[in-house]
Amino acid sequence: MSDNKNANQTPDTGHSWDDGALRELLNEPPGWWKLGMWVSLAWVLVYFILYPSIPLATDFTKGVMGWTAIKEYKADLKEVEELRAPYEAKIKKMSASAILADSELSSYVEKSGKVLFGDRCAACHGSGGAGNPGFPVLADDDWLYGGDINTIEASITDGREGGMPAFGGSLSAQQLDDVTQFVIGLAQGTKHAAGAAVFEEQGCSGCHGEDAKGVTFMGSANLTDGIYRFTPGTAESVKYTIAHGVNDGSDPETRNAVMPSFADKLTETEIKKLAVYVYKLGGGQ
Amino acid sequence: MLKYLFAKNEDIPQGSAAIFFAFSSIVWFVVGTGLGSFNAAKLAFPDFVTGSELFSFGHMRQVHVLAVIFGWISMAFAMAMMYITPALGNTKLWSEKLGIWNCFLWNIGLSLGLTLLWAGITSGREYSDFPWVIDLYIAAFIALPLAINVWMTILKRRTQGIYTTNWFFGAGVFMVTIVFIVGNSPEWFNLTGLSEAYMTWWFAHNVLGLWITPIAAAIAYYTVPKVTGNPLYSHRIGHLHFWSVVVFYSTPAAHHLMSAPLPEWLKSFASVEGVLILVPAIAFVSNLILTMQGKWHMFVENVEIKFTITGVLMAIPLNMQGGFQQTRAINWYVHGTGWIVAHAHLALLGFSTFLEGAAVYYGIQTILRRKLYSLALANFHFWFLLIGFSIYWISMTIAGLIQGAGKIYEVPYIDVVIAEHPYMIARWVGGTLVFTGNLVWLYNMYMTARVGTEIPVGRLPHEMAYER
Numbered sequence: 001m002s003d004n005k006n007a008n009q010t011p012d013t014g015h016s017w018d019d020g021a022l023r024e025l026l027n028e029p030p031g032w033w034k035l036g037m038w039v040s041l042a043w044v045l046v047y048f049i050l051y052p053s054i055p056l057a058t059d060f061t062k063g064v065m066g067w068t069a070i071k072e073y074k075a076d077l078k079e080v081e082e083l084r085a086p087y088e089a090k091i092k093k094m095s096a097s098a099i100l101a102d103s104e105l106s107s108y109v110e111k112s113g114k115v116l117f118g119d120r121c122a123a124c125h126g127s128g129g130a131g132n133p134g135f136p137v138l139a140d141d142d143w144l145y146g147g148d149i150n151t152i153e154a155s156i157t158d159g160r161e162g163g164m165p166a167f168g169g170s171l172s173a174q175q176l177d178d179v180t181q182f183v184i185g186l187a188q189g190t191k192h193a194a195g196a197a198v199f200e201e202q203g204c205s206g207c208h209g210e211d212a213k214g215v216t217f218m219g220s221a222n223l224t225d226g227i228y229r230f231t232p233g234t235a236e237s238v239k240y241t242i243a244h245g246v247n248d249g250s251d252p253e254t255r256n257a258v259m260p261s262f263a264d265k266l267t268e269t270e271i272k273k274l275a276v277y278v279y280k281l282g283g284g285q
Numbered sequence: 286m287l288k289y290l291f292a293k294n295e296d297i298p299q300g301s302a303a304i305f306f307a308f309s310s311i312v313w314f315v316v317g318t319g320l321g322s323f324n325a326a327k328l329a330f331p332d333f334v335t336g337s338e339l340f341s342f343g344h345m346r347q348v349h350v351l352a353v354i355f356g357w358i359s360m361a362f363a364m365a366m367m368y369i370t371p372a373l374g375n376t377k378l379w380s381e382k383l384g385i386w387n388c389f390l391w392n393i394g395l396s397l398g399l400t401l402l403w404a405g406i407t408s409g410r411e412y413s414d415f416p417w418v419i420d421l422y423i424a425a426f427i428a429l430p431l432a433i434n435v436w437m438t439i440l441k442r443r444t445q446g447i448y449t450t451n452w453f454f455g456a457g458v459f460m461v462t463i464v465f466i467v468g469n470s471p472e473w474f475n476l477t478g479l480s481e482a483y484m485t486w487w488f489a490h491n492v493l494g495l496w497i498t499p500i501a502a503a504i505a506y507y508t509v510p511k512v513t514g515n516p517l518y519s520h521r522i523g524h525l526h527f528w529s530v531v532v533f534y535s536t537p538a539a540h541h542l543m544s545a546p547l548p549e550w551l552k553s554f555a556s557v558e559g560v561l562i563l564v565p566a567i568a569f570v571s572n573l574i575l576t577m578q579g580k581w582h583m584f585v586e587n588v589e590i591k592f593t594i595t596g597v598l599m600a601i602p603l604n605m606q607g608g609f610q611q612t613r614a615i616n617w618y619v620h621g622t623g624w625i626v627a628h629a630h631l632a633l634l635g636f637s638t639f640l641e642g643a644a645v646y647y648g649i650q651t652i653l654r655r656k657l658y659s660l661a662l663a664n665f666h667f668w669f670l671l672i673g674f675s676i677y678w679i680s681m682t683i684a685g686l687i688q689g690a691g692k693i694y695e696v697p698y699i700d701v702v703i704a705e706h707p708y709m710i711a712r713w714v715g716g717t718l719v720f721t722g723n724l725v726w727l728y729n730m731y732m733t734a735r736v737g738t739e740i741p742v743g744r745l746p747h748e749m750a751y752e753r
Contacts, residue, residue: 012516012520013520014445015444015446015448016444017373017448018373018448018511021511022448022516022517023510024448024449024516024517025520026521027518027519027520027521027575028519029521029522029525029571030575033522036563036564036567037525037564040560040564044557051549051553052550052553053550053553053554053557060550061550069544069549069552069613070546114697118697118698118699118700119697119698122697122699122700123699126699127699127703
């Protein structure tokens, strides 16, 4: 494309427009472009011979390869299913704890469990079980209901619903502050005598235990480990939980803590896979 | 404008309709890109404006899309037709009055349609979202009057032969009317299921392939020879471009539905057409690049050429993407991802917007005989558009590849959301730059109309660009 090559010597169409400002020259298309056009047309011809493409009166040409998209899809799917079949067959027969014990199956399940977890669990529990405000972290080894594989499987199958009565009505403001300070102090190793008294009197230990370490069969929280079910673990947040309780129908501002049952949403195999995956997230107890 | 609605045709100054269309299109562009920026903010920051149904993404998205397509792009086309078609025929517009009414009814109808969409009254089909009343209105009061005006002006020309630009204009207004009537057939015949899906994309693709792309190309066929003073390089290539689009590019709709259970031959047919678009596209690009011979300094110095050639060059990646992303081999990966969103913006915000921008810049100066108020602001507009668009396109292309990988490799959806978040923020930044540039443009063109230096008879606006 050297400068101004032939710009005014090629003849034009003999017409002009816009008061003579516009003319069209009679240049031929560039050779490389014509070559490209003929190659494209040749490619179309070959494509039409190979693939289903030309409509006829009641049918269409099938192409000499006999290819269709659905055939290709089914073949690919079959290949994947054949690869997975031996594992899936074993998982179906085994219990979650047996799958966990088998190292080959367990690493297979960890991979498919990750996909399932991402689709069905991560919306609440966060990617990789990292937790979200109001939803428990699954990637640590602190469990409300127990972290053994069978309990995790039961939690997924049947769901869980926490419960703690609201104490806002029965405690004075002073008592509420005291017991809050006591609970905060538990994790920090400081003692608050007045709060400890309220803890005893109001029957907090009835659920959280004498040592305040929680009772797994009730799902009551361990108050001494500094891991808080309702984040952030500030005095304000702890006080809110004590005042309004958890899932207490009588208090409209109560905390919500419901894990739905997945028994009718997932197959048994899928629940087993998830149980193994979640168990491994926390490192196992 | 209102005073001309009932004036005699002879009393309306020549070019009035084009000027009204020009300013309407700029205003719609500001509105459309403002909405785009707002929607992008909603995707980047999920807590931005929540709790109101009207401002939810599902209500706002279509308003953005249709405001830019039928407000900005189509009205800029109408503007270009109203002054280029008569100029090419050494004549005046067949009816200025029809043009003024056309512009008036266009603004009314579009505002009404977009308000309905905003309120959630929609046909539910992407791109043909307007309810049937508005579709009929558009066919009868927007597309048809425009077509009549363009055809009559071409028929009344005082030149021999028809210049390339007018072939496209004449065919484009015809095709868009047909696309509106036939493309909305699910409404007239209550089609459902696959037939509805197919007709939805028949409409959507043909609005792009038979209206937006050819008309934008036609504008370049005018602005480049006009501003550079060079004759168009090849009449023959123009022919090849025109006929290959008109004859072969009418049924690629099925390539939007490559995974749907449509007849296999239809998908092959559509896919082949999609690849073949490269033939006319490269013809168009080469014709204009060759026309530029000896005038490449104007790409830097002249604002209209800067816009036009940028648009023309964008046709290359646009058609490379468009040609190949719809083949079965690639479509399974990018279908339904941000890649497609990036591609759609390359077509509308990249390729066609730059060509229309040139037409509006040049048209306003030519008709009003006033020099551009500020060349600096025009350059500012150009760079904000180009940089904003580039950020948008690159970030959405990357986001699309991430989403595609996530889809194929069964990556949990939430992980994909986390991975694409930075690109969503980048897209918002890009969109906001475009919006800012357009505000500057509106100001610049308003000031041009009010206080721009008068252009003496016998001179052209671009010749005076650097005169004080």
